[in-house]
Amino acid sequence: MGAAGGRMGLNGGVGGSAMLSNGGGGVGGSTFHPSGMYAAHANTQVRPTGAATLHGGVVVQPNPGCGLGTPANDTACCVGGPENTCGGVGSVCFEGSGNMVATTDYCYVGDGRGEYSAVPNYSYVGEGAGSYAKDVIVTPYGCRLKPCCIVILLLWLLLPLLWWLLGPAGPIIIPPKGPIGVCKLWGDPHILTFDHMRADYYSPGEFWIVKSDNVWIQGRYLPTKVTSGLGVTKSIAIGGPFLKGHKLIVAVRSATWDGQQVLTGFPSDFSVPGIVGMHYNNVGTLLQKGRQGKALHVVHIRLEDGSSEGIQIQVNRWMEPTEGDYMNVMIRMHGQPGQDGHCGNFNGVREDDDRLQVRARVGKTGVDPNLLLYHTKTPVVVANRPNINDCPAEKLDQAKASCKAKEQKLIPSMGCLIDVCFAGVGFANQA
Secondary structure (H helix, E strand, C coil): CCCCCCCCEEEEECCEEEECCCCCCCECCEEECCCCEEECCCCCCCCCCCEEEEEEEEEEEECCCCCCECCCCCCCCCCCCCCCCHHHCHHHHEEEEEEEEEEEEEEEECCCCCCCCCCCCCEEECCCCCCEEECCEEEEEEEEECHHHHHHHHHHHHHHHHHHHHCCCCCCCCCCCCCEEEEEEECCCEEECCCCCEEECCCCEEEEEEECCCCEEEEEEEECCCCCCCEEEEEEEEECHHHCCCCEEEECCCEEECCEECCCCCCEEEEECCCEEEEEECCCCCCCCCCCCCCCCEEEEEECCCCCCCEEEEEEEECCCCCCCEEEEEEEEECCCCCECCCCCCCCCCHHHCHHHHHHHHCCCCCCHHHCCCCCCCCCCCCCCCCHHHCCHHHHHHHHHHHHHHHCCCCCCHHHHHHHHHHCHHHHHHC
């Protein structure tokens, strides 16, 4: 090799230093077979009278693609590849984010500065040219998620959002498959069930009108000054899963949607697309005898339940000063899964809508406070007095006739009805 009177020294190879004579040898990541001399040209300065030094070069080569991991030059995780570290699970969802590549460069140093030339490779010169191999050490560093795992991670992060969209604010409602029926409430209050059973409920309180898996309709019954303590329908409250967390309350003089006043004018309208539509006007069907010729104030409600018809409710408001406020209600809807309440279980059997059977199924103290759509609950049973709703229908009809004759009133008092039902006509006549 053209370096007269000089020697070649080796420094800085990966992992240490060594001395190399004219025969060649294994140096710092490069292997030279000792069958000939060699000249180092790539990126090499040639100084005729100097020594030669081998310098190790280290280059960080990041892998192309997305990151979402440690930096390419991070030596704290995944040294040697993600399959070796990262908690032992690196190979599942991680790959190396970069490589450390160790290379070698040669340069001449010492006295005497000569010319130099650069060529892209190494070549052997002199007698006995032999083969050589250059070792390049590549060590993976850093971690990053594999693309497939990035997609899985994003889907996992979206699960809470999907749960919120399809949860209490947006449940999946199965459209009802039962027939369409009509239930009516009027007076104090008298009820004609979906299966055409007449039942009378007189006790004040909050009760289930319709209780099903998806649809909840509750009624508040309270007396007026002309009902002698008997309850009339004062308001209805509508909720349940089919309303997606919303609540509608319609009273005689007000209506609220999620606590906000609606239908404040006459006439007026209110709607929430895909959930409810309401109209307040003077057009509607009379639901109680003796109301002909009186001014109508009718609330029309349509609620979406997954069927093409929806749930249709008509509320006739009565606000005459001589009577007190009360309402008549008509509900037109398909039968719902798990249905029961004062409007009956809508199973096509009239007889099991008898008041005593309904009370045995849904309870005698009204709506459970944990399921109440109203803010307050009215006590149902007056202390030390029987509940008139426990009087069998036939006996209650006899009590109404006896008390009307005794009191000379269209609507007999609660006290008289209880006395006749539970103590007999003789006791009532003595009272």
